[in-house]
Amino acid sequence: MPFKQEYFTLNNGHKIPAVAVIGTGTRWFKKEETESNFSHELVSQIKYALTLPGVIHIDAAEIYRTYPEVSQALKEAGRRRDEIFITDKYSTSLKLSENPVKGLDISLEKLGLDYVDLYLLHSPFVNEEQNGFTLEQAWKYMEEIYNSGKAKNIGVSNFAKEDLERILKIATIKPQVNQIEYSPFLQNQTPGIYKYCQEHDILLEAYAPLGPLQKRPTDARSDPFYKIVDKLAHKYDKSEALIILRWVSKRGVLPVTTSSKPSRIQDAQHLYDFDLTGVETEELTKAGLEHEPLRLYWTEQYSKFDSEAQKL
Numbered sequence: 385m386p387f388k389q390e391y392f393t394l395n396n397g398h399k400i401p402a403v404a405v406i407g408t409g410t411r412w413f414k415k416e417e418t419e420s421n422f423s424h425e426l427v428s429q430i431k432y433a434l435t436l437p438g439v440i441h442i443d444a445a446e447i448y449r450t451y452p453e454v455s456q457a458l459k460e461a462g463r464r465r466d467e468i469f470i471t472d473k474y475s476t477s478l479k480l481s482e483n484p485v486k487g488l489d490i491s492l493e494k495l496g497l498d499y500v501d502l503y504l505l506h507s508p509f510v511n512e513e514q515n516g517f518t519l520e521q522a523w524k525y526m527e528e529i530y531n532s533g534k535a536k537n538i539g540v541s542n543f544a545k546e547d548l549e550r551i552l553k554i555a556t557i558k559p560q561v562n563q564i565e566y567s568p569f570l571q572n573q574t575p576g577i578y579k580y581c582q583e584h585d586i587l588l589e590a591y592a593p594l595g596p597l598q599k600r601p602t603d604a605r606s607d608p609f610y611k612i613v614d615k616l617a618h619k620y621d622k623s624e625a626l627i628i629l630r631w632v633s634k635r636g637v638l639p640v641t642t643s644s645k646p647s648r649i650q651d652a653q654h655l656y657d658f659d660l661t662g663v664e665t666e667e668l669t670k671a672g673l674e675h676e677p678l679r680l681y682w683t684e685q686y687s688k689f690d691s692e693a694q695k696l
């Protein structure tokens with residue numbers, strides 16, 4: 385299969401590989417990091433990903449408790465560091481380490497790395513009482529990390545417009561990325577976030593992009609959205625998952641996916657070997673918007689925005 389490496393360009397001019405093929409949360413997420421729950425399956429999927437062509441984009445986080453698996457896979461794969469792009473996240477709403485600076489030091493140690501490529505605040509749910517610092521101070525820690533070189537890029541996750549506005553007021557370094565839940569059935573995790581990030585040159589990353597496949601309704605066969613996906617899958621001879629991931633990228637959003645199946649990891653790494661036309665992209669956007677919202681994460685905090693999630 386021919387291979388095409390694609391990047392998005394961040395607001396600091398750095399390049400980021402345009403699909404993250406192995407997220408280490410969701411199906412790999414653990415409540416504890418113990419020897420007995422070490423996932424050999426995750427190690428083998430990451431190692432498999434590291435045999436693929438191009439730069440391999442791995443999505444990790446403190447809260448996933450999967451650093452031991454990532455670390456072992458990196459060591460055993462022996463791939464060049466500049467052929468790997470690692471995102472990591474500081475756990476905010478559940479405090480696991482003192483602050484982002486100390487948290488990253490611990491994760492670098494566990495991962496056996498000198499730096500990560502991207503470090504994110506996992507959510508905006510930070511306050512003095514719970515964390516010992518405010519959201520603005522959290523961002524100052526992130527800037528300290530950027531200046532130290534221990535993270536080549538910094539950003540946020542699950543941030544709404546208002547959270548970004550707070551950060552931008554005090555920032556000397558703008559967040560490069562906002563990683564949010566995004567799929568055809570959730571085109572605005574919080575009101576107006578898609579447009580806001582585009583206008584402010586903050587790259588959106590989509591986690592749970594395959595929500596419509598993870599939660600496929602029983603009447604999908606007669607649903608216009610699934611009919612279009614099926615038509616395009618046949619036209620391009622690609623899986624339905626790839627049609628949706630490619631749509632995400634055509635919307636200017638970087639898809640973050642994962643799988644327990646090597647063939648799906650390989651497919652995702654080859655996402656840019658085909659393209660959708662502008663008309664097809666628009667058709668999927670519209671059919672997606674007509675669907676009722678599907679929100680899989682941060683429902684307690686964000687379900688109140690469901691009525692605005694499908695307005696562009």
Ligand SMILES: NC(=O)C1=CN([C@@H]2O[C@H](COP(=O)(O)OP(=O)(O)OC[C@H]3O[C@@H](n4cnc5c(N)ncnc54)[C@H](OP(=O)(O)O)[C@@H]3O)[C@@H](O)[C@H]2O)C=CC1
Nearest residue numbers: 407408409410443591592593594595597625641642643644
């Ligand atoms: N910042 C945040 O708050 C969050 C970040 N994330 C990050 O994003 C990553 C990806 O999130 P995730 O929701 O898993 O991403 P996706 O929406 O891409 O879903 C991946 C899952 O979909 C399954 N899948 C793939 N193809 C199909 C298909 N055709 N039909 C049905 N199921 C299919 C896969 O199963 P299989 O293994 O069988 O292939 C896999 O478990 C996480 O691992 C994590 O790193 C996720 C949630 C929150």
